[in-house]
Amino acid sequence: MATKLAAIIVLAAFLAGPAACEGASICFNGWMRLPTFNPRLCARGPRVNRWQRGASPAGLGLSYGYYDNRRSTSYCPRAEGIVRGAVREAVAANPGIGAGLIRLFFHDCFVRGCDASVLLTTTNSKNSDTEREGPPNKNSLRGFEVIDAAKAAIEAACPSRVSCADIVAFSARDASYFLSNRRINVPMPGGRYDGRESFANETDQLPGPFSNVTELQASFAAKGLTFNEMVTLSGAHTIGRASCRFFSSRFPEMEPAFAAKLRAQCNGNDNTNVNQDDVTPDVLDKQYYRNVIDRKVLFTSDAVLNSMETMTQVIENANRAGTWERKFEKAMKNMGKIGIKTRGDQGTEIRKVCSRVNN
Ligand code: HEM
Structure with missing residues (x-):
C-alpha cells in the first residue's frame, strides 16, 4: 500500500513537469499540488553554505546614504x-x-x-x-x-x-x-x-503557494527571519496579480461569492492572472489581513494564516491603523540584510x- 502511494506521488510529480521536481534531490514542493508531502521525493535541495543561504540577516557593512x-x-x-x-x-x-x-x-x-x-x-x-x-x-x-x-x-x-x-x-x-x-x-x-x-x-528555497504554516516558517527561519516577519511580509499580497493555476484547486475553501467571481475570471484557464486583493488591488495596505479573516485570499499559504498561531497578529494587523505598516517597514529592512556581500x-x-x- 505504502509503495503504491509513493508510486502515485512520484507520478504526480513527474506529470507536474521536470522543472517541478528534478530527480530526488530538488523538489519545488510548495510550488505544486501534491496529494501528500513525501520527504523522500522532496529531499534537501542543493547544499549551500551558511553564507550563501544568509542564515542571519546581520547586514554588517550596509549604511544609510x-x-x-x-x-x-x-x-x-x-x-x-x-x-x-x-x-x-x-x-x-x-x-x-x-x-x-x-x-x-x-x-x-x-x-x-x-x-x-x-x-x-x-x-x-x-x-x-x-x-x-x-x-x-x-x-x-x-x-x-x-x-x-x-x-x-x-x-x-x-x-x-x-x-x-x-x-x-x-x-x-x-x-x-x-x-x-x-x-x-x-x-x-x-x-x-x-x-x-x-x-x-x-x-x-522560496516558499510556494501550496506551503503550510510549518513550511512557511521553516523557509523564513532559514533566512534568519522570524515567524512574525513571515506573517508581516505576506501582507505584500495586497497588491499585484496571481495565476489561476496556483489557487483554482481552492475554490471550495474560499468565501463563496469571492470563489464564484474568481471562477468566472479564470474561466477554466490556469494561466489567467487575477488581482490578489479584490478590494484595493493596487494599494499596499492592511486589507490583506481582512481578506485572510474573510477567506478572500488566493493561496493555501495565505489562507493558513487564519490559524491559531497567527490569528492574533492577523487581527491586530487588520484592525489597528499603522500597526502593519510599521512592521512591514522593519521586516523589509531586515529582508534586505539577508546574505549580503x-x-x-x-x-x-x-x-x-x-x-x-x-x-
Ligand atoms: C509567504 C510566502 C509567499 C508565497 C508562498 C508567495 C507566493 C506567491 C505567488 C505564487 C505569487 C503569484 C505569482 C504568479 O502567479 O505569477 C505571488 C505574487 C506576489 N508576491 Fe508572493 N509569496 C510569498 C511571500 C511574499 C513576500 C514576502 C513578498 C514581498 C514582501 C511577496 C510579494 C508578492 C507580490 C507583490 C506579488 C505580485 C507580483 C506581481 O503582480 O507581479 N510575496 N507570490
Whole structure:
C-alpha cells in the first residue's frame, strides 16, 4: 500500500513537469499540488553554505546614504534619486510593475542573499539556467526593465559604483512608498555588492503557494527571519496579480461569492492572472489581513494564516491603523540584510549591466 502511494506521488510529480521536481534531490514542493508531502521525493535541495543561504540577516557593512559620502569611491549622490524617479514613472504607468519590484526584492534576497543573482541571464561559470528560469520566477517575475533603466542612467552618471543589488533594494522601497500612497517608507541602507552566480534549482528555497504554516516558517527561519516577519511580509499580497493555476484547486475553501467571481475570471484557464486583493488591488495596505479573516485570499499559504498561531497578529494587523505598516517597514529592512556581500568579499563586483556578470 505504502509503495503504491509513493508510486502515485512520484507520478504526480513527474506529470507536474521536470522543472517541478528534478530527480530526488530538488523538489519545488510548495510550488505544486501534491496529494501528500513525501520527504523522500522532496529531499534537501542543493547544499549551500551558511553564507550563501544568509542564515542571519546581520547586514554588517550596509549604511544609510551609502552613495552620498564624498570621500568614498562609491560616491554617487544621484543614485537613489534616479531609482526613485524610474520607479515613480513605472508605477504611475502601471501599478503592477511596482508589485513586481517588491516581489523581485524578495526573490533576490531569499536565493543567495540580496546580491542581484535574480537578474542574471549568464554567470561567471557560464551557467545560463539561472534563477530567472526557476519555476517560481519563469514567466512570472516582472519589473526587470525598471531596474535596467535605472542602472543605465546611474552608469551614465557614475560608472561602476552602484550595485544592481542596491538598485533592487531601493526599487522595492520606492515601490512600497508609491503603492502605499506614501504611508510606507522602508529605511533601506546601501552597500550591497553583486554576486556572480545564479542557479535555477536554488529557487526551491522560496516558499510556494501550496506551503503550510510549518513550511512557511521553516523557509523564513532559514533566512534568519522570524515567524512574525513571515506573517508581516505576506501582507505584500495586497497588491499585484496571481495565476489561476496556483489557487483554482481552492475554490471550495474560499468565501463563496469571492470563489464564484474568481471562477468566472479564470474561466477554466490556469494561466489567467487575477488581482490578489479584490478590494484595493493596487494599494499596499492592511486589507490583506481582512481578506485572510474573510477567506478572500488566493493561496493555501495565505489562507493558513487564519490559524491559531497567527490569528492574533492577523487581527491586530487588520484592525489597528499603522500597526502593519510599521512592521512591514522593519521586516523589509531586515529582508534586505539577508546574505549580503560587501566590498572585499570574494566573487563579488559592481556589475555594469544587471543581467550579466562583468566578464
Ligand atoms: C509567504 C510566502 C509567499 C508565497 C508562498 C508567495 C507566493 C506567491 C505567488 C505564487 C505569487 C503569484 C505569482 C504568479 O502567479 O505569477 C505571488 C505574487 C506576489 N508576491 Fe508572493 N509569496 C510569498 C511571500 C511574499 C513576500 C514576502 C513578498 C514581498 C514582501 C511577496 C510579494 C508578492 C507580490 C507583490 C506579488 C505580485 C507580483 C506581481 O503582480 O507581479 N510575496 N507570490
